[in-house]
Amino acid sequence: MTLQIRYFAWMRERVGTATESIETEAATVAELIAELSARDEGYALAFSDIAAIRAAVDQTLVDMDASLEGAREVAFFPPMTGG
Template identity: 80%
Template sequence: MKLDIRYFAWLRERVGTAAEQVETEAATVADLIAELRARDEGYAYAFSDTGAIRAAVDHELVEFDAALSGAREVAFFPPMTGG
């Protein structure tokens, strides 16, 4: 399946792009992270601490075990803080 992937804040800086389209066989967000992490050092670094990352599938905040079936977009970003 094809997914639009969006990266925000320091994740964008580490992977070197704000958005991309990927072809994936990932069943869950965790599977997608594993695929991305294996791409190169920048992705491995960006996803090295998954405790500091949040994910949204089609604009819905999800856990990493969320299914990707039928998804069109996945966004990765650091936890939001108030201010």
């Protein structure tokens, strides 16, 4: 499947892009993270602390074990704070 991936804040800085389109066979967000982490050092660094990352699939916050079936977009970002 083809997914649009979006990165925000320090994640964008570490992977070197704000958005990209990828082909993947990942079934869950966690599998997608493992695939992306294996790309290169910047991706590995961006995903090195899963507890410091939030994910949204088609603009809905999800857990890392969420399915990607039928998804069009996955966004990764640091935890949000109020204020």
